[in-house]
Amino acid sequence: MAKLVLHQLKKIYAKKDEKVYAVKNLNLDCSDGEFVALLGPSGCGKSTTLRMIAGLEEITEGDILIGGRKVNDLHPKDRNIGLAFENYAMYPPLSVYDNISFNLRAGGVQKKEIKQRINKIAELLDIQDLLDFKPGMLSGGQKQRVNIARALIREPEVLLLDEPLSHLDGKVRQKMRTEIKHLHTEINSTTIIVTHDQLEAMALADRIAIIKEGELQQFGTPYEVFNHPQNEFVAGFIGEPPMNIMEVLTIRNKGRLFFKTKNNVISFPVPDNYVQYVRENETYHFGIRPTDISVVEGEDFSVETNVSIFENLGEECRVHIRLEEQTMFSIVSSELLNLKQGDPVKLKFEQHRIHIFHPSSGERIENVLQEV
Amino acid sequence: MADIRLENISKRFNNDIALNDVNIEVKDKEFFIIFGPAGAGKTTLLNVIAGIHMPNHGAVYLQDQYINHVEPEDRNIAMVFEDYALYPHLSVFDNIASPLRSPRYKKPEPEIKKEVERVAEILNIEWLLERSPDQLSNGQRQRVGLGRALVREPNVYLMDEPITHLDAKLRHQMRAELKEMQKSLDTTTIYVTHDYLEALSLGDRIAVINEGQIMQVGTPEEVYFFPENEFVAGSFGEPEINIFEGDIMTSEQVDFSPFFGQSAFGFLPKEKQQVLGNKGLQTIRIGLRPKDIHFQFEPVNSKEYIKGKVFSFEPLGAKAVLTVEINGKYIRITMKYNEDISINQDVYIKIDLNTAIYFDELGNNLLSQFSAKRRGMAWQN
Numbered sequence: 073m074a075k076l077v078l079h080q081l082k083k084i085y086a087k088k089d090e091k092v093y094a095v096k097n098l099n100l101d102c103s104d105g106e107f108v109a110l111l112g113p114s115g116c117g118k119s120t121t122l123r124m125i126a127g128l129e130e131i132t133e134g135d136i137l138i139g140g141r142k143v144n145d146l147h148p149k150d151r152n153i154g155l156a157f158e159n160y161a162m163y164p165p166l167s168v169y170d171n172i173s174f175n176l177r178a179g180g181v182q183k184k185e186i187k188q189r190i191n192k193i194a195e196l197l198d199i200q201d202l203l204d205f206k207p208g209m210l211s212g213g214q215k216q217r218v219n220i221a222r223a224l225i226r227e228p229e230v231l232l233l234d235e236p237l238s239h240l241d242g243k244v245r246q247k248m249r250t251e252i253k254h255l256h257t258e259i260n261s262t263t264i265i266v267t268h269d270q271l272e273a274m275a276l277a278d279r280i281a282i283i284k285e286g287e288l289q290q291f292g293t294p295y296e297v298f299n300h301p302q303n304e305f306v307a308g309f310i311g312e313p314p315m316n317i318m319e320v321l322t323i324r325n326k327g328r329l330f331f332k333t334k335n336n337v338i339s340f341p342v343p344d345n346y347v348q349y350v351r352e353n354e355t356y357h358f359g360i361r362p363t364d365i366s367v368v369e370g371e372d373f374s375v376e377t378n379v380s381i382f383e384n385l386g387e388e389c390r391v392h393i394r395l396e397e398q399t400m401f402s403i404v405s406s407e408l409l410n411l412k413q414g415d416p417v418k419l420k421f422e423q424h425r426i427h428i429f430h431p432s433s434g435e436r437i438e439n440v441l442q443e444v
Numbered sequence: 445m446a447d448i449r450l451e452n453i454s455k456r457f458n459n460d461i462a463l464n465d466v467n468i469e470v471k472d473k474e475f476f477i478i479f480g481p482a483g484a485g486k487t488t489l490l491n492v493i494a495g496i497h498m499p500n501h502g503a504v505y506l507q508d509q510y511i512n513h514v515e516p517e518d519r520n521i522a523m524v525f526e527d528y529a530l531y532p533h534l535s536v537f538d539n540i541a542s543p544l545r546s547p548r549y550k551k552p553e554p555e556i557k558k559e560v561e562r563v564a565e566i567l568n569i570e571w572l573l574e575r576s577p578d579q580l581s582n583g584q585r586q587r588v589g590l591g592r593a594l595v596r597e598p599n600v601y602l603m604d605e606p607i608t609h610l611d612a613k614l615r616h617q618m619r620a621e622l623k624e625m626q627k628s629l630d631t632t633t634i635y636v637t638h639d640y641l642e643a644l645s646l647g648d649r650i651a652v653i654n655e656g657q658i659m660q661v662g663t664p665e666e667v668y669f670f671p672e673n674e675f676v677a678g679s680f681g682e683p684e685i686n687i688f689e690g691d692i693m694t695s696e697q698v699d700f701s702p703f704f705g706q707s708a709f710g711f712l713p714k715e716k717q718q719v720l721g722n723k724g725l726q727t728i729r730i731g732l733r734p735k736d737i738h739f740q741f742e743p744v745n746s747k748e749y750i751k752g753k754v755f756s757f758e759p760l761g762a763k764a765v766l767t768v769e770i771n772g773k774y775i776r777i778t779m780k781y782n783e784d785i786s787i788n789q790d791v792y793i794k795i796d797l798n799t800a801i802y803f804d805e806l807g808n809n810l811l812s813q814f815s816a817k818r819r820g821m822a823w824q825n
Contacts, residue, residue, distance in 0.1 A: 246683060293783075298781075313613065363762035386680055387681055402620070
């Protein structure tokens with residue numbers, strides 16, 4: 073167990089005369105025993121970062137410290153890390169037992185000790201009955217468990233998981249996610265997971281580092297990144313269905329500031345907590361999550377409009393309002409609604425759950441003003 | 445008019461049974477979903493309807509005509525595939541017009557122009573007709589793909605997982621867009637998917653298929669609220685429904701103690717007591733959706749509550765999944781996000797049978813007939 077620190081980490085590829093930054097000045101401080109997710113779209117540099125931590129990729133600049141020890145120049149096997157990749161790369165002719173113990177045997181660990189350690193790990197991952205099997209006989213979920221067992225057997229200080237669930241389908245994937253979450257509390261080693269699936273990151277991690285084009289966008293708990301996204305990218309990336317984000321103009325009417333969309337479908341007063349941040353006749357990006365809008369009756373509503381599409385999905389209902397050709401505005405309700413296309417509907421926005429972003433930089437508006 | 449009837453369809457590939465005695469009736473202009481897991485036989489069924497596969501047994505009728513021996517191209521059926529396979533070098537207009545220019549359906553150019561424009565209007569893509577496919581968004585490409593199917597005015601549309609390969613966020617949007625266009629299709633459509641959200645959202649009716657057999661055919665409400673069996677119950681909803689087994693003690697009391705390894709009781713709601721009691725059952729299986737399970741963290745002294753441990757807690761945004769372990773059984777509960785839950789802490793759950801679905805030992809719904817008649821009531825859960 074150990075702290076993991078990334079300090080000003082850079083990875084630069086030379087492409088002809090051009091320098092391409094795969095990772096730009098990445099700073100991360102992962103506490104001892106913490107579960108951290110590196111999250112971002114494909115090509116954002118998250119796997120490159122993981123590979124640098126593992127020692128499989130050379131560091132262009134910056135430092136990686138495990139337990140206070142700089143590991144930049146250490147061989148992967150000397151870094152005391154465990155790695156589980158997306159593809160399992162097991163030795164097909166060897167049994168599960170031999171696959172898990174391979175590195176220990178290569179390292180000259182006593183047979184008796186190997187047996188003890190494997191039994192312990194096998195129990196933890198519930199693969200006791202599979203130890204004599206060959207990899208070809210295992211299901212996807214079982215293979216991934218063996219794969220993680222193999223990473224854990226050396227009792228690493230840092231466990232690295234590279235998209236461990238993306239090969240699995242539907243229900244197995246969900247079950248495995250739950251198991252990994254539980255496993256982490258049992259082994260309690262600092263764990264880094266790389267994923268492009270925001271639900272996976274939210275479900276598993278203590279903190280999530282959201283990366284875009286090699287740059288860290290936000291590093292925070294699932295609660296923080298969901299409720300206080302620092303920019304529009306994070307706001308749109310976290311959450312499914314995604315946050316509704318639209319362009320609004322501020323206008324003054326009878327002394328009050330209003331947000332309104334270009335086509336006037338939506339117009340409502342600027343919430344009190346934002347009055348100090350927005351100016352008249354300016355464009356902003358307005359965001360609100362589908363779960364922060366409710367369908368109401370009576371006079372206390374934000375917007376009155378018509379249902380474009382209505383979906384009853386069993387556990388929840390979704391209402392969609394078409395704003396423009398390309399923009400749809402969605403509402404998720406856990407209550408059973410009975411609406412259909414064209415029905416008039418009154419929507420109430422949760423005032424304290426509104427997010428305003430700068431239209432060009434995408435920064436959260438409160439942050440922009442603080443910097444001025 | 446284009447209704448489709450499948451009677452006793454069976455299809456084997458070598459010794460593998462892909463379809464086993466499938467009976468389905470699709471009504472004219474219905475949006476009909478074929479739903480099931482990978483390998484269930486969905487696509488095989490679609491191919492039998494399209495005429496690509498010949499069934500080993502059974503009959504396919506289109507508008508009451510036996511069509512087993514009619515070639516695919518003579519069935520006037522349009523297929524939309526997962527990848528839209530647009531011609532990259534042709535404009536949107538030419539892509540949509542392509543079926544009308546094929547030797548078989550060849551039409552005069554002025555007519556083609558009228559047809560393409562009609563379809564473009566339905567799909568809201570009039571303004572894109574001059575573009576080439578690489579200038580389109582995913583959603584627009586999808587619409588062009590559909591447009592190419594629409595332009596022929598076929599008897600039936602067959603759609604094979606047209607939006608499955610998109611990521612979750614795009615799927616949310618594309619599903620809504622498909623739903624919006626649905627009315628303008630106005631033609632019998634058979635839609636294959638393994639995504640239960642698509643099935644519930646888009647379907648007039650849904651056929652749930654597993655291992656080549658039809659498990660249930662019903663409206664979205666029927667399959668969600670009144671599943672015929674545990675397979676159907678487990679196919680709709682995420683996380684999936686929890687199933688507990690108990691012994692019927694008296695007309696009102698169910699004992700779950702053997703299942704949970706500790707004293708645990710549930711009480712049958714009054715209106716269910718008689719009809720369940722009359723069946724002379726000893727054991728019963730209870731299905732409870734993750735949002736219908738009561739729980740609390742403070743100890744409680746009641747024989748209805750069962751003590752367990754938090755196995756995992758997974759925040760997913762506005763909601764979260766709490767997994768409780770009791771005696772090696774895992775119970776999944778959906779709840780609001782809460783920052784103060786730690787793994788391995790004690791939690792107490794209550795089996796409230798008011799929102800339960802009742803199954804027999806084989807996993808068949810004991811009350812499916814009964815509940816269907818009382819739908820108005822059961823909706824109130």
